[in-house]
Amino acid sequence: MKLHEYQAKGVFADAGIPTPDSELAETVEEVVAAADRIGYPVAVKAQVQVGGRGKAGGIELADDEDEARSAAESILGMDLKGYHVDRVLVEDAVDFTNELYVGVTMDRGEGKPVAMVSTRGGVDIEEVAAEDPDAIAREHVDPSFGLHPYQARRAVYDAGVEDAVARDVASVLTTLYQLWDGRDGADAEINPLMVTAADEVVAADAVFNVDEDALFRQPEMADMEEESASGDELERKADEYGFDYVRLDGNVGIIGNGAGLVMTTLDLVDHYGGAPANFLDVGGGAKAERVSNALDMVFSDPNVDSVVFNIFGGITRGDEVAKGINAALEGFDEIPDPVVVRLAGTNAEEGMEILNTDLVEVESTLEDAVQRAVELATEVEA
């Protein structure tokens, strides 16, 4: 579960990490009022849970009321990488000399938490990790002892952080580790941690993802989830329908019954040169209502250009699934994206005969179905 930037900043600030003065706003007037209170210049930042908002036009700096107004007008209501922006964070714009990165996550390879520092902040840290892994200083942590003070200092020193702020950066890293550990974090990240001309450090961005399986013992985090879930229409829908759903950034919608089957379909879409738009497991028993809810999910994603439906009939027989798919598609006035179906297992033959080929394309192997869906998605793109 991901916190919004404003929520993560609240958690960080409460723990003593310096953050800019800020206020959440939902309308242009609220933005202007907030900016007035905070004082210009301000940064107006879209509150959606995706990285790279800066490059995508979701962050603007404003020096006066006119600029704040026009920033608010262009960001509020915009579509940012498929997310509707309904709130912005208005914050004191930091005048910085340097952008650092600090982060804590689980290093699965080592089986240990890892605390990281880099002087190459402000850009996508995954890119830095791929191009120049030595630019990120890493300290593995024994969770029963926590991050030792000498480790925090060594990470800061190894990263080459300037002396004037070294002590402060080590202290931010220590606090970030304590939050990650104490609040059941999955990833905690400040990118950028800005260095100001006065040699102070300020968390200009904040990421905090919580381990969902620990939410039962993190009531404060669970409350924030409710607040943040309202941001994404599709994830809220998935919750309502009771689906396991993960949104991805491609354009081939994927529906299957069983997590393994869906994962396999995802891999095959990638294998044939396509890009999956989502993971969606409808679970056992593909009754018409569940099928139609699943289709509603993928059709509502504006990024989807084609859909592949991969069903393995076990206890649920193929002919029943086929009836479900027909009934679901007949319920739509217009089918927004082409749907390719592959049925296998119990009564698959009967199912394929029942499927209404005016509404769907039918393929007898998974490979063919995936290739066809990738082809259809590419045609739409072109």
Ligand code: GDP
């Ligand atoms: P992200 O693109 O979604 O990771 O959003 P960030 O909050 O990291 O902002 C991206 C970039 O916008 C930063 O690296 C800065 O260059 C710039 N930026 C964000 N906040 C401020 C600010 O308060 N002052 C200034 N001058 N630049 C900012």
Ligand code: MN
């Ligand atoms: Mn950032």
